[in-house]
Amino acid sequence: EPEVTQTPSHQVTQMGQEVILRCVPISNHLYFYWYRQILGQKVEFLVSFYNNEISEKSEIFDDQFSVERPDGSNFTLKIRSTKLEDSAMYFCASSEPYGYTFGSGTRLTVV
């Protein structure tokens, strides 16, 4: 069964540093998403991406965040200057008309 692949599985970074989280969506999917889950809290939507542009973003997705699909396969989330409160599990997902598939997540720890 096709999978959404995320790398790295765990990243530790210092506050103020830039991080890039990588995702390889399922190849024939057209919509891509980033969600995050702070420990002990619910899964929150960050951004959706379609046709090489952001289709929707949440209030969490401020100027610190950006997404890119630099080639035909990767979908990246960049956090420009990380804060302690960015520590969370970040999930990538892609979808086709009948549902989502999530990646296994990247655990980001900001110290």
Next chain:
Amino acid sequence: AQRVTQPEKLLSVFKGAPVELKCNYSYSGSPELFWYVQYSRQRLQLLLRHISRESIKGFTADLNKGETSFHLKKPFAQEEDSAMYYCALIRGSTLGRLYFGRGTQLTVWP
């Protein structure tokens, strides 16, 4: 505005007992409802979607538009069902943003 409410943060049952995880939603249109399961902080896996009306791992969920509920049920719980369960909603299309409930941690005791 849309909202998904899972009133129980924790739910414990014994193996073989029936289990029901509650989910209520608020949305003025016609939503698509889903249940996702997350085992030990692994990836979110789709368990059920209301449009397919299927039963996965013995779980079923019926959309009750009158009560705006989408409760997840299983007649005989198994230890391997212990996991975090999230109810989620998409507004009117399966290609939109997912709105999640806060999740219910189900523990099935032997």
